[in-house]
Amino acid sequence: MTAFGVRFGYGPAAATVPEAIADVQAIAALPPLVTQAEAQQFHVDYNANAGSDTRLWRERARDYRRAEVRGRISRGLTGLGVGNRLHSFWADHFTTLPKNYQTYPMQVSMTEEAVRPHIAGRFADMLKAADLHPVMMFFLDQVASAGDNSPFALSRPGTGLNENLGRELIELHTIGVAGPYTQDDVREASNLLAGMIYGAYQGVRYDVKRAEPGVETVLGVEYPDDSIAEIHRMMDDLARRPETARHLATKLAVHFLGDEPLELIDEMAAAYLANDTALVPVYEVLFSHRSWPGAKLRKPLDWMIAGLRALGVTPAEAEALPGSFIDAFILEPLGIMGQPWDGQGGPDGWPEQAEAWLAPNQLAARLDWAMTAPTALFTQLGRMLPDPRLPGLTDNTALWVGRAQSAEAGIAAMLTSPELQRS
Template sequence: MRFDPVLAEIRFGCGLSPFVPAPESVEALLAGLTAPDVVAERFPVETFEAFLPRVREVGRLRQIRRANRGTAEDDDAREAIQRLNQAARVESFKWMAAHIARRVETTAPLRERMAFFWADHFTATGKDSVLRRASSPYLESAIRPNMTGTFEDLLFEAVTHPLMVHYLDQAFSMGPNSQRAKVKKGRGLNENLAREVLELHTLGVDGPYTQTDVTELAELFTGLTHNFQKQGRAFNPNLSEPGTQTILGKTYGPDGAMRDIRRVLRDLARHPATARHIARKLAVHFVSDTPDPALVDDLTAVYRDTGGELMPLYRALLTHPASWDTDQPNVKQPFDFVTSALRALAVPPEVYLPLPERRFRVLFERPMVGMGHVWDKPDGPDGLPEEDSAWITPQGLAARLQWSMIVPQQLVPDLPDPRDFVRQALGRRATATLEFAAAAAESRADGIGIVLASPAFQRM
């Protein structure tokens, strides 16, 4: 198989739209990644830099609380923190709506898909107060602008990002022989970030590393912390383990601080195991749970030959014949499904962007929980499952079916004729059975619902 515009838009894009033409070529899809980011301007999501003052304000109020326990100032500050939390929560659903609008409106659909792919690969979220709402700002600042250079640059941006440092408990990890450990008895190393970097971000779970590598990397990472009161990123030498560390046989340090962290991440990014891990993950995410081994081999080779240049890697993915196999297509993840449905129905952004929080959540966020994706609350640093079996569950499928039947009509008062919609949403992929079912439904809402819930629309 080769490039096909309909499959390209469904598998590598955001789904067919009656208004946005499907990409005409691999070049057109790739060009979207580096074109001016029109939808990001039209549907803004707060950057992490713009988000930081929210964190600072909570920090300031917490200081007031600590200094005034049990007084009226304490109460006022507590209520002010609650208001900040609430405001950030309300905003976080505005950002979710903006992500939806980007997918529905974009003429550069691969960018939206890649942003979510990498944000999931580098899953990070906050663990308390307003930081719980920082995932979208992190995506906007650390992931989205860094998807077209090299993997090592993206890796560095994500791993050293203050939200990642916070999420994976790096902030207070201290070397056993660091200055701080001499004062703070009983505190010490935290291996969480180091382990996830090796297991999830670079080499992969079957990669050639040992517990010693994890510990040494954790020691090398000591000092990497965050300072939300300033610019966010921070290195504190008092936490840093002195001496050298050896990771995968290579020695780093002494006292290289952030330069050593950059070096080790660069070396990990260029490791052959990382090449294979990233190649395989791309193939699994975009093509099939069981991709053709030749596809993984060829992507691995491109990654290795270019030292992890991402654009050639994407090009290799899009031009490989096995990427266009339709034998074992993936199931759309809940956000892919919901947004591709809105795109197929051409729901105008004016319909869902201004919705009040409660209504927006009833229509989008709560149903997605039923489908298995809790927005902004990943189960763990491994992010969303890739395997279809995690999504095609009784509960997940029931939620998709129910959403398909009732939500479109809440958004589009005059739904299209299901007999036209089935062709428009699926092109030649509509089966005879589905065309029959769409025509046999007793209401437009049921007919549209059957099309959206159908295997042909659910798979990509």
């Protein structure tokens, strides 16, 4: 059993800023659970074999999702948990949803290979890796896009430009909805992106026949060439804008601190711009901020991880959990609590407001999980339930935990206490 942590991770709150940064760097350096090449091969194999046994291949696809769940939990139990929280934050910033079983492994590749390795690097690099990843292109229908005046569209009536990726690149991923852009900027960015496609057998590639001829102008910058290099240049330019710096700084502050301290946001944005979109200097400002604990209501997955950590579950034990346990005690409850895995519902990710997570059925689901999951878990692990009287409990919580009539009730009281519900 361990003491409660607050704000930035799941572990002890006494960590220094260098220790927190080291935790982020350690999580970023871990190898991906699935590479894009492996996910593409699964896509090919699924297409070739699913007809012979659809149930088998769908179960294999689900196994990739379960592996990602285990990985996210075990990393939350490793070190301070700061890197894991940032991984989850950036994966949500670049929300994607797999549209079919074939792309389940590709969804894991997205968060594991396009997002996580860059959480200690430059945002510009993360942006390019994430927005040009196959799952992003599937999710936002980029695979069906072509410039209206491209040779591809002109020879195929009914085809043409899809603006989804261009819009989310500007509105959500970089400068934000309050940024100084127009519909023309969205369309021009979409035209520049039009040549990017993905196919299971060809992979990600640039098809110049789909590109819109001519010069595109996005936020006053001209992009005359039809090429991936020009797309990368546009993304670098968007990443380096001051509006992007402020948008990202605000999202980080709200996510971790629960308010919008203007002075802190200004300092974080300045660090971002002064270091060519490097994220570690931004985190250093954030982690140095002395705010109050308990300001943020934990989302369901973060709460589960904090609870498992408080109960003394080890990363190795989390990695060894069978798929049936993951389904019954992680994935199904997450859905009832309002945070279904890969189920954000839209590209803007999960809401930050506490009200979004406080519906009666959601709170009832947390209580049910606190009463039943620990017993099932420790039965699975072959261990006795731990003592719920943790160091760090307030006197009031310690009183109620101590008065519990059973170990199960004491653990439930501890897990549903303000100390665990908030960070």
